[in-house]
Amino acid sequence: MEAYLDNSATTRVFPEVGELVMRAMAEDYGNPSSMHRKGVEAEKYIKEATAGLAKLLKVQDKELFYTSGGTESDNWALIGTAMANRREGDHIIVTDMEHPAVSAPADYLEKQGFSVTRLPVDRQGRVDPGTLAEAVTDRTILASVMYVNNEIGSVQDIAALAECVHRKNPRTYFHTDAIQAFGKYRIYPKRQGIDLLSASSHKIHGPKGVGLLYVDSRVKIVPVIHGGGQQQGMRSGTDNVPGVAGFGLAARLSYEEFEAKREHFYKLKKRLTEGLLAMENVVIHGMAPEEGAPHIVSAAFPGVRSEVLLHSLEDRGVYVSAGSACSTHKRNASPTMRAIHAPRELSEATVRFSMAETTTQEEIEYCLETLGKLLGTLRRYKR
């Protein structure tokens, strides 16, 4: 049996999405910038995807821009607004537990002379609206708060946070990295006060290499990628027709029968959490299961190094991740583990289980059963 429980790292493409991507590559392979018919045909794919995504988010088509993925979207949101507004301000706010796609460009901007505030989070990974409001000054260009944390699944009350920011300084933009949230929550930027939002295709069963940045039409932002002037001159580069088409379809499918899926997710999560807590000496990070994201469970198994547990599970067909998949090459505790002040014996023993709508009850049972068999032996052998 195999149980792929690393869906926050990436997901399997929906079969329909794969077919559409293939068609956009092999049949309607034109370049939307071409004036001839082949270009027009290809352009249709983009238009259709954009219309669908705009409808899901209840925004205008022209407020959506495609990028090479979540990392580029986040970079652009921070660097593009900072550069465009540096005469009005010089201050950026992020949180302590952002993905490196946000924290690294923030560090970069700091080196360029901007001042950066990094907000603490509580043990559950929550940002306090009061603290956020306090940090906003009349020089603050942007505040960026992650919607769903990728490692422990904490969810922010984005509308409340955005409101705090805007009440303190109406000119401050609110950005959210919604890469783990898109597809799992109904997100309406206009109603929630989100000025910029990043999302990624491959986390929701779309192809890799494509993401989007929603930019409210009032936002002043400059491009980071310059070139042939595609996407209203805001993000140059030949349109990624197969990627965007696949992303559009994947998003539409993800939100179909949304309520039923949500219920399915929480049922799986409840079973997984209960099963884990029934084992000896297991600690679950983050918010209470029903408050946190539906698809992420982060658990520490003190006495077992997470890498060792991961490889033991892998041998038995269970795929999980140790911290964030992007940071396998770094040996230090992950940013989120540091932000929630997880003690070392927990952070180095933490494994993330992340589910998809295609995950089954059987997979969860198999995972729990396998863990139950492994823990005793693994705990016996240690340094």
Add this chain to the structure above:
Amino acid sequence: MYRMFLIKYAEIGVKGKNRYLFEDALVSQIKRTLKRVEGRFSVTKESGRIYVQAVGEFDYEETVEALQTVFGVVGICPVVLLADEGYDRLSEDVIAYMDRTYPDKHRSFKVQVRRARKTYPLDSMELGRMLGGDILHAFPDFSVDVHHPQILLRVEIREHIYVYSEIIPGPGGMPLGTNGKAMLLLSGGIDSPVAGYMIAKRGVMVDAVYFHAPPYTSDRAKNKVVDLARLVSRYSGPMRLHVVNFTDIQLYIYDQCPHDELTIIMRRYMMKIAEEIAGKEGSMALITGESIGQVASQTVQSLAVTNEVCTMPVFRPLIGFDKQEIVDVSLKINTYETSIQPFEDCCTIFVARHPVTKPNLNVIRRSEENLAEKIDGMLKEAVDTAELIEIDG
């Protein structure tokens, strides 16, 4: 402008009647190595010299780089090949060569002519003097120094005329395949690839064994070792890498023996396994990257205790090296970047906080008695189930 390289070799020139064997080995190693380079080459042995000649288009940089990985090569001389069209043309070409090769003319030189084709109308001394005079006339900044020239310009009159002056250093050593075969204990670290390189440099073919301990070491750690083996095999030629699953033995030792002796006992069994596989594969010695005192298991006492299990000679080419000296070689052979990727190898996972540094052989043997029940079967299984990966850099 260069179409040809003259290959210089030293040590193999002094091997008496076996000389041709060494030369043939060198020729075949050069041919093998040049297969990975863009272009076609003919490699010939001619009156005590080896020439590499490009047939058609080729990549000069890549060719030199590849030749620099062939053991036995002491120097690589890029040669300009001229058709014999009379003295005036030769003089012009030689002047042009000097101009191109040495933009800064404030140097001393000497022309050395060798006349293999004795029918050439001018004799060596005469031709040398004339060419030297013409060069000086064209570029008065040059000066002649017949005793210690900075540039030694060689002109060889054969069927064609060969002109060369530069010598690019090669790796030295002896051609591969002239000195038997040995088994390298390859870990993911900095030292063992360097040790393999150094023994291969003496003409020894190298195979390797790696101890894999899933789930304590990951597939990425194994891939890293495969990458390292590939880098070493750029020099050492095709390599058979044996991946031994060592987990069960390690856990058994952990269960049965004192914790602070774990590393030393583990290393003794690694040597045994390596020797067993070496014997089967026709290797006559083991190679390790050990260096005295570098870690607890490499004190003289530990080395003695580890060595005791083997009957094959164990080559430890780094034994007197400091870490920095080892790093310098690993940078030169391009294994350093790969070696420092941070994956656990199986030597570090269960290391005790204070491992023994002065193990006593009798004490260790007594501890090993605790393993008597299962260890022979486990060793056999480890050898029998080893995975073979064939590597050709």
